[in-house]
Structures are given as structure tokens and as C-alpha cells.
Amino acid sequence: MAIEKRIDGETPYHGVIVDVRLDRAELVDGRIVRREVVEHPGGVGVIPVEKDGTVWCVRQYRYPMGREMLEIPAGKLEKGEIPLPAAVRELSEETGLTAGRMVDLGSCCTSPGFSTEVLHLYLALELEHGAAHPDSGEFLNVEAHSLGMLTEMAMNGELDDAKTIIAVLKARRFLEAEGWEKF
Secondary structure: OOOOEEEEEEEEEEOOOOEEEEEEEEOOOOOEEEEEEEEOOOEEEEEEEOOOOEEEEEEEEEOOOOEEEEEOOEEEOOOOOOHHHHHHHHHHHHHOOEEEEEEEEEEEEOOOOOEOOEEEEEEEEEEEOOOOOOOOOOOEEEEEEEHHHHHHHHHHOOOOOHHHHHHHHHHHHHHHHOOOOOO
């Protein structure tokens, strides 16, 4: 296995969400290369599914993309924060939902070529409804979609948020294995 060895580096940018590190690394053949690394504390995403297959999503404007996007409820981890409690918090804040059962769907590296961000994904079941209480400056709309429709949207390119696509497909596979047929 080819491993790149970090020689040194600097962090010229410390942001609110990310830091950017500029490193020098040695390749297996001895050449020295530059690597840019976006350091991110990671995040969580939750796909809340009702007994009838309804999934609660959020639609919000994403500044980097310049448009609104349909996504599962999600949020950033604070440094050292444990993912499951963060997922419970984000679900409640963005949708007002609480789950009687949270299933760990695993994690994914969002852009391993330049970012340290890892997202931890959960399936929320046995839902109870309450009032949403989004963070200050967070403007979103909660929408209901069927798991079947979200699957189709993921497969035909209408749904293009990676964490949402991954969560939809993993949740569907998990629920099918549990004998669910309500999609």
C-alpha cells in the first residue's frame, strides 16, 4: 500500500466551520508534493421514516451551490461531540421529531481527496412529532416525501445531495431486510 508521509505544514486559514491546512508530503517514490486539507469536525445526518414510508426532509438554501436543496436533517458536530446525541439534537431542531429507535447506518467520507469530514448517518424510526426549533440563521422548510419517491429521485438525478442519497438507499435496504413493503 502506498502511504504518503506528511513532512510539515501550516494552517493559514481558521474559519468558523473549517480550517485549511497546506502540507508538504513525501510520496513512496521520494518526491515531495503539496497537499491542501480542509479540516472539518464532521457531522451527522438523520433519515426519519414513518411507519407508512413517509420520510421527513428539509429544503434549504445552500450558499455554496447557489440554490435550494432537498436534504435529510443534518448538522455539524462540535469538536469531540458524540454523533448519536448530535443526530438526536439535529432531528429535533430541524423537524421537531423525536425517535423511539435510532439505527446506525454507518458513516461516509464526504470528499476524502481534500477534506477530513466524516458524516455519521442514522435512520430514525417510531417517530413522535413536536415543534421544530432551528438554530438562529437557519431557514428551512420541512417536507414529506415517500421513501419510494426519494429513491427514484436519487436514481434519476433529481436528488443530488450525497448524504441524502446515501441515507435513502441505506435506509431502504435496511427496511427491506426488516420486511417493510411500504415504499
